[in-house]
Amino acid sequence: MTIYRVEKQPWYVQYRLPLAGAGILLLVLLAGAILWRGQEEASREPEAVLALKESAQGLEVFAIEYPQAGEGVERQGAEAVLGRALARYEEARPWLAARDPQVEAELSALLAQVQTLVEAHASPEEVVPLVEQARDQLLQVTATGGAN
16 A cells, blocks of 8 residues: 655645735735825815815804994904904905916905904994905905915
């Protein structure tokens, strides 16, 4: 009687198919992650557009609060809201100037006029229409993403 011995194969021959499958799976996952990240970055709004939206929202709150504010704490609260809205606009101003210098110049002049009127304690009848005009321009810019 003859005994047949089976030659033992090296470990890498036994595991070549699972290793190849794992390598292909790793490459597919890596490619998918790269593509997914690229789409996510492209879909995000620039930080400047978000700042402009927040500025428009602040102006909307100010347009409501300013006519109701008398003197003292209420007035300080309305002015604080305006200050935050102007600060957010200033953050986005360089981006807006690069995208549409004319709109940036108009908005900057309008907001400076609003700030001057508020500091001079102007009547709400003078201030609110300018605030609403600035808010509408900001919303228009954010709706188009700052495109010309």
